[in-house]
Amino acid sequence: MIRDYSHFNRAYVEILRQLLTDPDHQCVSRKGDGLNELIDYSFRLSCPKNCFATCRDMSMKYLEGELDFYLSGSPFLADIEKHSKFWRGVSDDDRTINSNYGKLLLHDRNVNNWTQFEYAKSTLVRNSDSKKSVMVIYGPDHGRYSNDNPCTMYLQYFIRDNKLSLYVKMRSSDVWFGLPYDVPFFILLLYKMQKELLEFYPNLEIGTYNHQSGSLHLYDRNMERANEIVTTQNFQELAKCQDDIFIIQLAWRI
Numbered sequence: 001m002i003r004d005y006s007h008f009n010r011a012y013v014e015i016l017r018q019l020l021t022d023p024d025h026q027c028v029s030r031k032g033d034g035l036n037e038l039i040d041y042s043f044r045l046s047c048p049k050n051c052f053a054t055c056r057d058m059s060m061k062y063l064e065g066e067l068d069f070y071l072s073g074s075p076f077l078a079d080i081e082k083h084s085k086f087w088r089g090v091s092d093d094d095r096t097i098n099s100n101y102g103k104l105l106l107h108d109r110n111v112n113n114w115t116q117f118e119y120a121k122s123t124l125v126r127n128s129d130s131k132k133s134v135m136v137i138y139g140p141d142h143g144r145y146s147n148d149n150p151c152t153m154y155l156q157y158f159i160r161d162n163k164l165s166l167y168v169k170m171r172s173s174d175v176w177f178g179l180p181y182d183v184p185f186f187i188l189l190l191y192k193m194q195k196e197l198l199e200f201y202p203n204l205e206i207g208t209y210n211h212q213s214g215s216l217h218l219y220d221r222n223m224e225r226a227n228e229i230v231t232t233q234n235f236q237e238l239a240k241c242q243d244d245i246f247i248i249q250l251a252w253r254i
Contacts, residue, residue, distance in 0.1 A: 002210070003043040007050040007242070008183060011043045015175055016226045019218040034220035041216040048166075048209040049246045051187045053180035055229050060249060066181055067188065067253055070102030086177065092148050099150040101185065105135050120157055121193060125200050133157040138171065151178065153214075155186065157193055163207030164197065166190040173213040176222040183211065184250060192254045 005011040015038070023036035045051065052058065065083030072079065075098065077091045091097055105116045114122070116135035123130040135155045142149050153169045168186050173179050187209050197204050218226055 001042070005043060005045055006047045008045060008053055009050070009055045011045065012053040012175075012180070013055055013230055015041070015043070015179075015216065016218065017230045019175060019216075020223065020227055020230060023218075029219075035217045036223075037215055037217040038213070040212070040214060042210070042212040044211075045183075045187075045209040048187045048190055048206060050242045051184045051209070052242060052245050052249075053183075054242075054245070056176075056180050058180040060245070063181055063184060063249060067185060067249070070100060070185055071106070071253060073100065073103040073107030075100060075103060090147050092146055098146075098148045101137060101150070101152065104137050104150070105155075105189070117189070117193075120155075121196055124157060124159055124193075124197060128159045128201065131158075152182070155189065157190075158207075159197075159201070159204065160207070162201070162203060163205045164190065164194045165207035165210065166193075167210040168212065170211070170213045172215045173217070175216055175218050176226065179213075179216070183209070186211075188250050188253060191250065195254055 003011065003014065005014075019036045019038060024039045025037040026035070027037065028034050062083050066080070069080045069083070074080070075096050077087060077095055077097050080097060080100075081087045087097065088094070090099065107115060109115055110119075112119075116137075120133040120135050123132040133156060137150045137152045137154060151170055151172045153171050155169075156167045158165050158167070166186060166189065170182070173182065190206065190209060194204055194206055
C-alpha cells in the first residue's frame with residue numbers, strides 16, 4: 001500500500017503514530033536496543049519541496065553539514081564527525097566513511113567511467129521513457145560485516161507525463177535520526193536531475209517522491225519524544241516556512 005501525502009510532516013507523524021501504536025514487529029537490535037518496526041513501508045510525497053520534518057525539530061544546521069559532506073564526496077570521518085559524533089560509531093577504522101551517499105552516487109566512477117548520476121541521466125536523455133535510470137548504492141562489495149553498510153539500496157528515476165519522479169528503496173531506516181535527513185538529500189537529487197534534464201526537456205516538471213523502507217523503525221530511547229510529537233503537532237504552523245527552508249537548505253546546492 002502506498003500512502004500519499006502533500007507534506008512530509010504529515011507522513012512523519014503518521015509513521016510515528018503507527019510505530020507507537022501498531023508496529024508490525026518488536027525486537028531487540030544486535031546492540032541490545034529495543035525497537036518497534038514497520039516492514040516494507042512505503043509513502044509518496046506529491047509536493048517534494050515539502051520535505052522537512054519540522055515537527056521533529058530536526059537540526060537544520062546538521063542537515064547543512066550532512067548535505068555538504070555528501071556533495072563533497074569526502075571519504076573521511078573528520079569531515080562529518082565535526083557535525084555529529086554519531087558518525088564515529090559508523091566508521092570501521094576511525095578514519096574513513098564508506099557509506100557517503102554523495103561519493104557513491106556523484107563522484108565514484110565505474111569500470112565504464114560513469115558516475116551513478118551520469119549514467120542515470122544519460123538513460124533519460126537517450127529515452128525519456130527509460131526504465132534503466134537507476135543509481136545503485138548497496139553493491140556486492142558491501143557484503144561484509146561492518147558498521148558502515150549503506151542503508152539505501154538504490155534510487156530510480158522515471159519521466160512519465162512530462163514529470164520527473166524519484167523512487168528510493170532503503171533496506172533499513174531509523175525514523176528518528178535517519179529518515180528526516182535522508183529524505184531532503186534524496187529530494188535534492190530529484191531536483192538536481194530535473195535541472196540538468198531541462199536542457200533536453202525544457203518543460204519537464206517535478207513529479208513525486210516515493211520512498212520504500214524494508215525496515216522502518218523507532219528505538220525505545222526515542223519513543224517518549226515521538227509520542228510528544230504525535231499528540232501535539234500543529235500542521236498549519238509547521239507548514240508555513242517550508243518553501244523558505246527549501247530555498248535556504250537545498251536550492252542553492254542543486
